[in-house]
Amino acid sequence: MALALACSGALALTPTAGAAPAAGTAAVADAACGVDSQAQGQRGNATGDQVSVPRADGRIEQFQTFYDPTAPVSLPFLWHRSQPAPGAEYGDWVRVSATTVGPKSYAVTGIENAAGGIELLWSAYGSFCHSALPSGATEWPAADAFGLQPAPYHGAVTLHRRFNGTILAIASSNLTGRSAESRTLYAQDAAAGAWRPVTSAGLVPEANVGLGQPEVLAELPDHRIRVRAREWNRDRYWTQIEVAPDFGRPSGWWNNQWTLCATPACA
Structure with a gap:
């Protein structure tokens, strides 16, 4: 899948807590898990593969990247929808984060943790961003930098649940x-x-x-x-x-x- 990074227009990125804002082209590279404050959270066209994360109780969490027509740069955002019960209809799509996905790598992966929360990772500007939805919660916390940094095109993060969770x-x-x-x-x-x-x-x-x-x-x-x-x-x-x-x-x-x-x- 090839996505184009816009060559004109400014990307307004709000760095995560503790990060100092940068100037010029460095702002994009340094704000790996910052947010695009100009994007209004509108769900446009879908792109990429849908990711399904199974839960132990039989429910499935679904994730999909969508473009936002109000965003100044043509990078997608990650959205999520849940099942209220196994086999039930899915609820509405909810945006996970105002942090974009990509460029170069658009990897998304998730897994249920031992407490019933969902651990979610996606690629953004060469780093992997992370957010975890606690069990029973409906609003995703702000993304943070996860720390694992493979080179572009070298693949995503693999998540594996051991025998004890x-x-x-x-x-x-x-x-x-x-x-x-x-x-x-x-x-x-x-x-x-x-x-x-x-x-x-x-x-x-x-x-x-x-x-x-x-x-x-x-x-x-x-x-x-x-x-x-x-x-x-x-x-x-x-x-x-x-x-x-x-x-x-x-x-x-x-x-x-x-x-x-x-x-x-x-x-």
Whole structure:
């Protein structure tokens, strides 16, 4: 999918709390999860794929990006609608945030946390923005920067719910000394939304190799997670596994290095 970033007109971005406003072209890059204060929240044409997030009780949350005809820049916004009961008709679309989605990457992903809330991530200006809708709430909190920053075209964040409700978030990384990084939301911390800090998920031992989006292959019987990732511009696959599982105490960690797979299946 290709979306055009307007070359004329000013984008009024209100930075999130604690962020200093920037001038000129830097304003767009620095306000990754700031808001477009000129957009009036009108739902125009849909774009991209609809994302469905299943709940444990059988309900499904739906997300879709829509253009706003009042926005000064042609980037879409993320909207949400819910089911009141499994199989029921969906409610009205509600805008998640005045933070835009894109450009270059328009990835959106979500998952239900252990407290019944919805964790939502989307790409904005090279970073991933995050908002979490608490259980029973109807209004989304303001977006914040999630911290995982894969390079453009290197894929989205993968979310995986472990056996006990703990959530793993893992993505490729463009930072020196690491090829991927991850964060964890323990089940007991879900209601407070207290994600653990970003940590390295290992380094590919070859120079000039960038990974695409990691994919969870399995949660092993001892609850360690095994992942694989394709090189973003080459048909080779790498795999990585936790040395110890991290599902409720800050004691799990990843191997220092990824291993090249003999086959795409990484069997």
